[in-house]
Amino acid sequence: MKWLDEFRKRELAEKLLPKIEELAREPVNIMDVCGTHTVAIFRHGIKDMLPANITLLSGPGCPVCVTPPSEIDKAIVLSRQPGVLLVTFGDMMRVPGNFSRLENERARGAQIKVVYSVQEALNLAMKYPLLKVVFLAIGFETTSPTVASVIMEAYRQNILNLFFLNAHKLIPPAMGALLDSKEINIHGFLCPGHVSTIIGSRPYEFIPQDYGIPCVISGFEPLDILQSIYLLLKQRTEGEAKVEIQYQRCVKPEGNIVAQQVLQEVFEIDGSFWRGLGYIPRSGLKLREKYAHLDVERVFDLDSLLPKEIPQDVREETAGCLCGEILRGTESPPQCPLFATTCTPYHPVGACMVSSEGTCATYYKYHYKVITSPRKRGE
Amino acid sequence: MEEKHILLAHGSGGQLTRELIEKVIVEPFRNPILSLLQDSAIFSREGLKFAFTTDSFVVKPIFFPGGDIGRLAICGTVNDLAMSGAVPLYLSSSLILEEGFPLGDLEKILDSMRQAAEEAEITVITGDTKVVEKESADGIFINTAGIGLIKNDVEISPFQIRVGDKIIVSGYIGDHGMAVLSEREGLSFRTGLKSDCAPLNKLVAKMLQVSKKIHCLRDPTRGGLAAVLNELSRQSGPGMIIEEEKVPLREEVKAASEILGIDPFQVANEGILVAIVDSQEAEKIVAAIRETPWGKAAEIIGEVIPYPEGMVLLKTGVGGTRILDMPAGEILPRIC
């Protein structure tokens, strides 16, 4: 595949690694903000290639992980309404809400459909005019413009049976909130490459300016990630802190202006709750008044539909879940009492384990078994 | 959130499927032959060794590039028998038809089955036909059972696997799953992909002619290569390591996997096998596979290692190493 394969060449990785080793003289913590980076790092075995001095921390850039349980609850009660077709990206199916998951609801008869693109939600609304099609809109700045453009299309065509359960979030404010919490010690950020194709490099400037931390906007192929780690180490060694674009072939400093305009037209910025991080001001998107009739929360009385109490057995099962701390990078998965006992990728309790990009899911697959293999334990 | 209902994920061939089978389904019937949970049950009577197997087919859509549910049904069961080293002899075919199913489609499917049976040189000798009301079956479901004979000197099972053995795959991975996915609603790409659905008994026969040191055979259907290698590793004890660069993968399947965010190692195949063989015989066996029409792309992709036990490692294209884990969740429902 053109412009993909070239950035996976082993010979070039072998040139970068000694350069990285040279600069990794002392322990350094690098946070990859975006879930897709977490997956790329795992999938290509990059941790295994890096010197032991470099610790890669996974940040809150996993939209599946940070969507609060209350949003899932809203999606669930909507899917239980007669005449409603809930449409969602596949990753959300297994995420735990406060009392159930979409996957279980579908097994019990709710109309829920998995799609790969928000465009399909529009197609479904047009195909089934008697159904109320509700799209669970999650994702960061890469995805929200695509949703915004479909919302504009629905408005233009006067589609009256398509609604959006809006849970979009913004990445830079979350990075700021993490740094403000002072709980973690990060020496550099790998910034999300595709979010940056939309927003450009300016929204990250406050990080080197106000916190003195280097930022490199990184592509997703192994060579991109390795080169970005090298650039971060280089900034650190030279005592510099700035926003650098490694992913030059796709990211312009100004980003994608058309996409930004579409976002501005449809959404306004609002405060938002993040699972694990709590409330972060100006970190989410809200539909503007003009599009209020497409906002499921303004059209349905969701409060009356949501259950008043979380069932006892659910509260017991989730007691002790450290997803919050893990998302903030202050605890690691083995420190969670549920990790690998009641919470595994096959029976996930918390969001960090559900998402294929989640820290716990990745840790479980990569580290856990090697450490606890009977031979290694001395049996 | 204790599971009180069957989830779609229970059918995907990964961890949840295993758990459902081991903890719920096998329980009432527990016996030594069943407990081995191999592709075929092996038993001896009158000095003869038999392999017996059954499979149900619920693939959606029924017709896909490179095949249909009928071809899948014949090949699937023939292959389960072949993987225990058996010569497949006879099959049964049970059809559950939905009210309203077009007769023309039924005829096409039956003709596919006839062709596949001819290719495999087996005969369908018994069957059953039921009809259910509209909405009670998705068009057509097929169940096949098959019986075959294993020569007395052939011993093929995970318990034969030894450290140092080489791992061979007979062809490209992911073709079937991706071809089916491309036909499904909602996926907008047009590809040149076809399912690899094929009977492998003659391929296995050729391999057995050439070597007596074939330790284990498996066809990576649901859950793909990852599921099969993990199952074999857990059942036999040692670990495995495979090299991403050596695994045959078509450009389009790789592209489709990247687009959908699916791991091709977890995608179903219906016309390839994995063979674990003595390291001294590996080259000879691969050469023999390549001479057959079904195995032109065969490669040695890895080996069995002592540690980490019961786990499969992958040396990635760029040079890192990671765990190739058992699939979780519903990757591709109704794939076979």
Place this chain on the structure above:
Amino acid sequence: MCLGIPARIIKIEGDRAEVEAGGIIQTALLTLLPDVQVGDYVILHAGFAIQKIDEQEALETLRLLESLN
């Protein structure tokens, strides 16, 4: 989930394009990237083209990596 892959534009019809990646042909919406031409490479995300790939920059990055020793 910032899954995006490089794809080449092979046909444009209004705000829709046919794109090709590794032999797979898909439809992509150009609403967020109106100024593209047949032959351009773009990043595809969830059915939309979100940014053009600057091939010169791509080659430059590779050249830089090749020159390391």
